[in-house]
Amino acid sequence: MKVIYTDNNATTKVADEVIEEMVPYLGQFYGNPSSMHTFGDQVGKKIRAARQQVADLINADPDEIVFTSCGTESDNSAIFSALNAHPDRKQIITSTVEHPAILNLFKFLRDKKGYDAVFVPVDKKGHLNTDMLYDSLSDNTAVVSLMWANNETGVIFPIPEIAKKVTEKGILFHTDAVQAAGKIPIDVKAANVDMLALSGHKIHAPKGIGVLYVKKGLKFHPYLIGGHQEKGRRGGTENTVSIIGLGRACELAAGHLPVMDKAVRQLRDYLQDQLLEKIPGVSVNGDLDNRLPNTLSIGFDAVEGESILMLLDKEGICASSGSACTSGSLDPSHVLLAMEVPFKSAHGTIRFSLSHYNTKEEMDHIAATMVSAVEKLRAMSPFWKDGKMV
Amino acid sequence: MWDYTEKVKEHFLHPRNVGELKDANAIGETGSLNCGDALKLFLKVNENERIIDASFMTFGCASAVASSSALTEIIKGMTLDEASKVTNDDIADYLGGLPKEKMHCSVMGKAALKKAIANYRGVQILEKPGELVCECFEVTDLEIIDAVKENNLETTEDVTDYLKAGGGCGKCLDRIEEVIASVKAKG
Structure with a gap:
């Protein structure tokens, strides 16, 4: 069965061009990039080139790029570095809708390390309550960490505007840009962020490679202490193959930004329109005008997300849900709850996240499958009768 | 992904006894929209207290649907006394087992059955007694x-x-x- 992959906010297909770039370094060129011989330095040269490619995607300098093992490591490293930079400051600020890499770290710091963690709420459209954020800033604030774009709804936070206000007060600002990178333009210089996390496998590079951007001049306290790699900012022999793949992936992503903005956006909007038109009792989550171009979070009244996913899976369609049953937790997604999405559609929320590999035919097939899946589940739902909620 | 048995998948994709039973004389409801799953069980009981037909309507995940389907298959033909001895484990066993985290789906089936039997017998179940x-x-x-x-x-x-x-x-x-x-x- 042909797979229709619309779960790109979970992970992406490794691009053929990326694999091609990596393969020689998996076999033939196994040298250590730090070695003092030409054989090792062949790899070293390639890593320097990759560092430049990554820097170019976000308008950074190559020296500002630190390779890590994943987005979570980047986020954790950033926060711990910020806390070490200001051991006297005990307040940390983030939002209620962050990825667990930040959310659970902040809860840990609150519960186990005595920090005063502030979780700034969002409104029904997923917009951050920036007034509350700015009112919370004080001399005691060690770091503010906010996601650039939300993984579930795609809603974009106004990071440049927020970073300006936060850093003006002498407070460190970190952004988790794992979902934003490669989907919307990112310019770290214009945005004035201190640190930024991104992850390879969300932009058609392999899993197990991440990046932390650290602004030039910022005193950085390493999380992994070891060798001199990454200029002492992250010990451990480089994941050479993946770094090389990530470099190529970043180059491709930069080239695909206009495609994301136009073709992928059109496909996403087409799918959204089809679903809204063909199925009653449907609502789209998040601000429709301020979302990642590839993301659609859409709730279906009176049906449950896992059941929908199982029926999609039968047709080879990959998506994910905001429902409790798929995650092992029992409440629907914290993002949807924070946005006060009503339970009637939160449990039945599906996230479709597209890439430039998707086609219109695939969207038609998804829409047709969704029509029959929702119909089938509503026919057995005690909360749906005669075309509406009961 | 949950490690569902083939039988769970089969009962989810092709559930037995779905829909309202028009001439039901016993109904048991449990769960809610907020909780993420709910089951409405319909029974038709004859004068000898035998369940001659059963159906369900379920809102929930695949294992909730499969558990409901299994429940109706298990109890059809039983007397109410027999049915009242059906446990949530019987429902899970019928399906070849449920993932541990999904056992509450079988518990929901048992709870709805208990309510339906009480409903037929005109017994008031005190809603959620205790603290x-x-x-x-x-x-x-x-x-x-x-x-x-x-x-x-x-x-x-x-x-x-x-x-x-x-x-x-x-x-x-x-x-x-x-x-x-x-x-x-x-x-």
């Missing part, structure tokens, strides 16, 4: 005590798997632990 322990999923201490005894549950995770209690905000986890300890203390 409310889990506010998120509205579970009382008496329900936890019953589940711990019947299924020999050991930990708070077990209780969450079977009743959902403690699976929301988590602030009742200490209280659940006390309830488990009190059951174990009494042997």
Whole structure:
């Protein structure tokens, strides 16, 4: 069965061009990039080139790029570095809708390390309550960490505007840009962020490679202490193959930004329109005008997300849900709850996240499958009768 | 992805006895939209207290649908006395087992059956007697005590798997632990 992959906010297909770039370094060129011989330095040269490619995607300098093992490591490293930079400051600020890499770290710091963690709420459209954020800033604030774009709804936070206000007060600002990178333009210089996390496998590079951007001049306290790699900012022999793949992936992503903005956006909007038109009792989550171009979070009244996913899976369609049953937790997604999405559609929320590999035919097939899946589940739902909620 | 048995998948994709039973004379409802799953069970019981037909309507995940389907298949043809002895384990066993975290789906089936039988017999079941322990999923201490005894549950995770209690905000986890300890203390 042909797979229709619309779960790109979970992970992406490794691009053929990326694999091609990596393969020689998996076999033939196994040298250590730090070695003092030409054989090792062949790899070293390639890593320097990759560092430049990554820097170019976000308008950074190559020296500002630190390779890590994943987005979570980047986020954790950033926060711990910020806390070490200001051991006297005990307040940390983030939002209620962050990825667990930040959310659970902040809860840990609150519960186990005595920090005063502030979780700034969002409104029904997923917009951050920036007034509350700015009112919370004080001399005691060690770091503010906010996601650039939300993984579930795609809603974009106004990071440049927020970073300006936060850093003006002498407070460190970190952004988790794992979902934003490669989907919307990112310019770290214009945005004035201190640190930024991104992850390879969300932009058609392999899993197990991440990046932390650290602004030039910022005193950085390493999380992994070891060798001199990454200029002492992250010990451990480089994941050479993946770094090389990530470099190529970043180059491709930069080239695909206009495609994301136009073709992928059109496909996403087409799918959204089809679903809204063909199925009653449907609502789209998040601000429709301020979302990642590839993301659609859409709730279906009176049906449950896992059941929908199982029926999609039968047709080879990959998506994910905001429902409790798929995650092992029992409440629907914290993002949807924070946005006060009503339970009637939160449990039945599906996230479709597209890439430039998707086609219109695939969207038609998804829409047709969704029509029959929702119909089938509503026919057995005690909360749906005669075309509406009961 | 959940490790569902082929039988769970089959009963989800092709559920038996779906829909309202027009001439039902016993109905049992449990769960809610907020909780994420709900089951409405319809029974047609004859003058000898035998279940001659059963159907269901379910909102929930694949294992909730499969458990409901299995329940109706199990109880059709039983007398109410026989049906009242059906346990949540019987439902899970019929499906070749459920993932541990999904056992609450079979518990929901058992609860709806109990209510339907009470409904037929005109017995009032006191809605959720006892002290409310889990506010998120509205579970009382008496329900936890019953589940711990019947299924020999050991930990708070077990209780969450079977009743959902403690699976929301988590602030009742200490209280659940006390309830488990009190059951174990009494042997």
